[in-house]
Amino acid sequence: MFPIIRKEILNDTVSLIEVKAPYVARKAEPGQFIILRIDEQGERVPFTIADFDRDRGTVTVIFQIVGQTTRRLNQLGAGDALLDFVGPLGKASELEEFKSVAVIGGGLGTAIAYPQAKKLHQMGAKVDMINGFRNQDMIILKDACRESCSNLYIMTDDGSNGQQGFVTQKLEELLKAGKHYDAVIAIGPLVMMRAVSELTRPYGIKTIVSMNSIMIDGTGMCGGCRVTVDGETKFACVDGPDFDGHLVDFDEAIRRSKVFAKEERQATEHLCRLEGMNHA
Amino acid sequence: MLNLSQKKVEMPEQEPNVRNKNFDEVAIGYTAEMAVEEAQRCFRCKKPLCIEGCPVKVKIPEFIGLVAERKFEEAYHKIQETSSLPAVCGRVCPQESQCEARCVRHNKGEPVAIGRLERFVADWYRKHGRKETPLPEPNGKKVAVVGAGPAGLTCAGDLAKKGYAVTVFEAFHTPGGVLVYGIPEFRLPKEIVKAEIDKLKEIGVTIMTDMVIGKVLSVEELLTDEGFDAVFIGTGAGLPSFMGIEGENLNGVYSANEFLTRINLMKAYRFPEYDTPIRIGKKVAVIGGGNVAMDAARCAKRLGAEQVSIVYRRGADEMPARSEEIQHAKDEGVIFELLCNPIRILGTDDGWIEQMECIRMELGTPDSSGRKSVTKIEGSEFCMDVDTVIVAIGQSPNPLIRSTTPDLETNSRGCIVVKEETGETSKQGVYAGGDAVTGAATVILAMGAGKTAAQAMDEYLADEKTEKE
Numbered sequence: 001m002f003p004i005i006r007k008e009i010l011n012d013t014v015s016l017i018e019v020k021a022p023y024v025a026r027k028a029e030p031g032q033f034i035i036l037r038i039d040e041q042g043e044r045v046p047f048t049i050a051d052f053d054r055d056r057g058t059v060t061v062i063f064q065i066v067g068q069t070t071r072r073l074n075q076l077g078a079g080d081a082l083l084d085f086v087g088p089l090g091k092a093s094e095l096e097e098f099k100s101v102a103v104i105g106g107g108l109g110t111a112i113a114y115p116q117a118k119k120l121h122q123m124g125a126k127v128d129m130i131n132g133f134r135n136q137d138m139i140i141l142k143d144a145c146r147e148s149c150s151n152l153y154i155m156t157d158d159g160s161n162g163q164q165g166f167v168t169q170k171l172e173e174l175l176k177a178g179k180h181y182d183a184v185i186a187i188g189p190l191v192m193m194r195a196v197s198e199l200t201r202p203y204g205i206k207t208i209v210s211m212n213s214i215m216i217d218g219t220g221m222c223g224g225c226r227v228t229v230d231g232e233t234k235f236a237c238v239d240g241p242d243f244d245g246h247l248v249d250f251d252e253a254i255r256r257s258k259v260f261a262k263e264e265r266q267a268t269e270h271l272c273r274l275e276g277m278n279h280a
Numbered sequence: 281m282l283n284l285s286q287k288k289v290e291m292p293e294q295e296p297n298v299r300n301k302n303f304d305e306v307a308i309g310y311t312a313e314m315a316v317e318e319a320q321r322c323f324r325c326k327k328p329l330c331i332e333g334c335p336v337k338v339k340i341p342e343f344i345g346l347v348a349e350r351k352f353e354e355a356y357h358k359i360q361e362t363s364s365l366p367a368v369c370g371r372v373c374p375q376e377s378q379c380e381a382r383c384v385r386h387n388k389g390e391p392v393a394i395g396r397l398e399r400f401v402a403d404w405y406r407k408h409g410r411k412e413t414p415l416p417e418p419n420g421k422k423v424a425v426v427g428a429g430p431a432g433l434t435c436a437g438d439l440a441k442k443g444y445a446v447t448v449f450e451a452f453h454t455p456g457g458v459l460v461y462g463i464p465e466f467r468l469p470k471e472i473v474k475a476e477i478d479k480l481k482e483i484g485v486t487i488m489t490d491m492v493i494g495k496v497l498s499v500e501e502l503l504t505d506e507g508f509d510a511v512f513i514g515t516g517a518g519l520p521s522f523m524g525i526e527g528e529n530l531n532g533v534y535s536a537n538e539f540l541t542r543i544n545l546m547k548a549y550r551f552p553e554y555d556t557p558i559r560i561g562k563k564v565a566v567i568g569g570g571n572v573a574m575d576a577a578r579c580a581k582r583l584g585a586e587q588v589s590i591v592y593r594r595g596a597d598e599m600p601a602r603s604e605e606i607q608h609a610k611d612e613g614v615i616f617e618l619l620c621n622p623i624r625i626l627g628t629d630d631g632w633i634e635q636m637e638c639i640r641m642e643l644g645t646p647d648s649s650g651r652k653s654v655t656k657i658e659g660s661e662f663c664m665d666v667d668t669v670i671v672a673i674g675q676s677p678n679p680l681i682r683s684t685t686p687d688l689e690t691n692s693r694g695c696i697v698v699k700e701e702t703g704e705t706s707k708q709g710v711y712a713g714g715d716a717v718t719g720a721a722t723v724i725l726a727m728g729a730g731k732t733a734a735q736a737m738d739e740y741l742a743d744e745k746t747e748k749e
Contacts, residue, residue: 023496035455043546043555044453068555084453086490216546216556219451219492221518222538226529233522233529238680252529255631259531263557270552276446 002036003087005058007077010140013065015074016024017048022057024087027268030115031093031210031242034059035218037084040071044216045069046189048112048241049088059087062111062140068267084172089218090241096118098182100126102174103149104167104196106188112210113187114141118148126150128174128181132167132192136160168195181205186245197245207245211236214259228252241250283320286389291396299583300612303465303549307371312350313339315400319347321385322392329382330394335728336363336434340394341407347397356362356405361396364437364480365430365727367406367472370399372463373724374602384720406475415484417449419443421741424508426493426681429457430723431514431714433480434730435737442484447508449491454545456716457516458723461545462537464575466582470544499688503709510709512739513696514730518678518716522671523567527625532561535639536568536576536672543579561667562586567622567635569599574606576670577614588614589664593621593641594654619643619654623661627668635663679717685710697720703733704740711737 006018024034029171033048051060063070076082091118095101101120105113110131120127127149133139135158146152153170154162173186183206186196193209200207213225213236225236228249234240292308299306310318322344324666330340337540339358346355359366375381375395383391395690421444425432428450436446440538443669454460456473481487493499493515502508520535522528539558542548564580566573569592580588590609592599595618599606610616626635640660644653682690689706696705696712703711713729 021493027496043377072555086451086453086491086492086493089492105699216538216541217452217518219495219518219680221520222541223520223535224538228529236566255531256529258631260557260559263551263559267552267555267557 001083001112002079003081004076004078010062011138014062014138014140015065015110016062016111017073017076018053018058018059018060019082019085020057021059021087023058024085025052025054025057028052028059028088029092030095030119032085032088032090033212033218033241034061034085035089035215036061036073036082038069038076039083041132042072042083043069043086044073044218046089046215046218046237048212049115050111059085062108067264071268086218090237091239093119093185093242095123095125098125099207100180100182102128102130102171102179102181102184104171104184104186104188105129105131105145106167106186106192108140109186109188109192110141110145113185113262114145114148116187117145118184124226128179129153130155130167130170132156132188133161134158146240166195167192168199170191171196172199175199175203183208184245190250190257191255193245193248194250194254197248197250201246208242208243209245209248211243211248211253212241213237213253226256227271281320282323283317285321286385288321288390288393288396288462289314289318291393295615296304296611299466300578303582305469306466309403310396312352312400312404312446315347315352315397316350318393318397319344322348323384325384329384329617330379330392333378333380333382335378335724336369336731338363338366338369338379338398338732343401344394345399347401349700352401352404353409356409358474362731363727364434365476366398366470366672367402367476368430368459369724369727370395370402371468371472372459372722374722376603378724380591390612406472416441416443418445420443421445421510422447422508423447423499423737424449424502424511424742425514426499426502426511427451427457427514427714427716428455428477428487429514429516429714429726430459431516431716431726431730431733432457432512433477434727435512435514435693435711435713435734436485436730437483438479438731438734439737440480440483440736444738444741445484445486447486447488448717449493449497450487450489451492452545453489455487461541462575464540464544464579466578467575481621489662492680494684499681499685499707499710504556506514509741510711512703512730512733512737513681513705513710513712513716514726515678515681515716516726517675517720520671521674521676523622523673525622525624527627528671529675530625530627530633530665531631531670532559533625533671536566536572536670537675539576540572543583549579549583553640558583559668560585563664563666564588564668564670565591565617565622565664566668566670566672567591568674569601570672571601571605573670573672574601574609574614576672577609578612578668580668581612581614584670589617589621590614591617591636591664592622593619594652595619595643598643598651617664621656622669626663633667633669634665636666636669637663639660642658675715675720677719681716693719701732702736703729704736709740
């Protein structure tokens, strides 16, 4: 069992858990992910590593409550334990060569973009961070991000905080103002990563995206996480999760992300019924 | 008393039209009376050819003799002398091409039902056997086994019996390998696999799940930091092959690995009680003609698909699946589209499968491997309506270990290179066996390899000990 030693509610739909997993913590690197299973009935679900502490032997995961597993996960707190916690999986991000980088986090993607910005910043790269959220209430990790970059730009869809607009607007503004980046790292919803990749393509800036595909084992066994990159089928779990955003077939990835949409609704209804019974 | 019947005592089974709607075991198993009757068909040959056909050399005539005398407990111990997973082997071994193929009774009539008798003995012991597992005397040596499938578990069991402190590292959350993620409940109940694994734990084997070797620890670290004296790699053939045709990434195309893992390991057949979903659709095509394809097709049928077809590019005689599995699939209503090869998969605008275009094939002359070649019949293209396609055309070894163990020699197919008689790899103290070495093969061959390696590792570690002294 893997004890949850800390839980923080970051906003209405986003929570953080710090999990005791010494073996995973020893090897974890930014860009890698873990797979957890809550209990015997649970699904195996991948989460990108948001932070790790080798001394404490812990790994931090930040999740948004979107479906069955995250809803159930959010019902747990410090003192509870997860049945399974496997990792670190996937390839670590290759950040060494970059001197000047724009790191972009869309919504929950900020949680995954943050360790990358932190590592780049520690390595001495100049980091601009652009984080986009729906509104002021959805903002996460603002202080942590501010400490891990030279400039932090907050964008909100409704203008309730920072500048009103999408992350792509800010990036375009910076590029048009003559900002030079060796690379852009974009992590967030598929549509956002696609938009960033399309924006940087004419500029020829290397753009790295992180694919959080549906998968079971995370070791290359199921092939559920197939993603087409430069016309070739890759497995996000072992060949990624980072890929060149200019080469990823996002349209296919978006379609594939909906494979179990119907079942996901069914599972949620099932859970709601069970909870209703418990409350009765 | 000899039973001269030319036929095996029949195996009681669930009716096809009942079983194709549930996940309970298809074959129900012999009663004690049936087992004794069948055991009396064995001639107890002085030079038993059946044993030569068995990769782990089970003392077949001896155990069958004990069954005939109703000494079931003793029969179990006789099997256990050489085999660590009898309840599994009795169910999933291809006896028809191994022990039973060599049986002298097969010269005239059916061979002795060795597999069914092995299964009976193992099941009897699980229910009635005396629990006595003498703990081996520890010899002070530590061995790591990577992968808790048939090869790893066999190797672990044999070494533990010799007094080694054995730790098995398993990537999944449940040990068993293909026995739990691949082979369905109706062919091998998971409770049986669990019972076999519990027996290993009783003799002191430690199993660490959720440990992906190559990621969380490297093979090198096992030998250095973690202090293991030797390592056995039995990581299987986990990497699914795809056909490389258009439309293979459409929604509704699964690898057999994904499809079967969702169902068997994650229990998607009990969704939404279990969280893992599976989507079946009405019309399912399974590509391939092996045991994995049969398992996938029979699962799809049980999950309510109206039409399930096996699509295989060669003919009936070329199908690599066991004849028993093919027959079971047919009885359960699976359709066989033979000499038929998919060319592309067609989808809807929003990315879901709609049809699969295939071409008819014809058999030609045998190739160098003896298998008949196949050629396309030009102009024979046709479309099948499908909403699920399961690709079951094979697996190759997972690259995680080889990509993180630079001094481990592998061949062009990604298989670990070993000395066949010992399982020794190019890296000192590291042994390997099973599908990770051979590519996808059978449970019993993997067990045989695990056994061979355990023997060789014991000798290697004994020598090492003497050198140090």
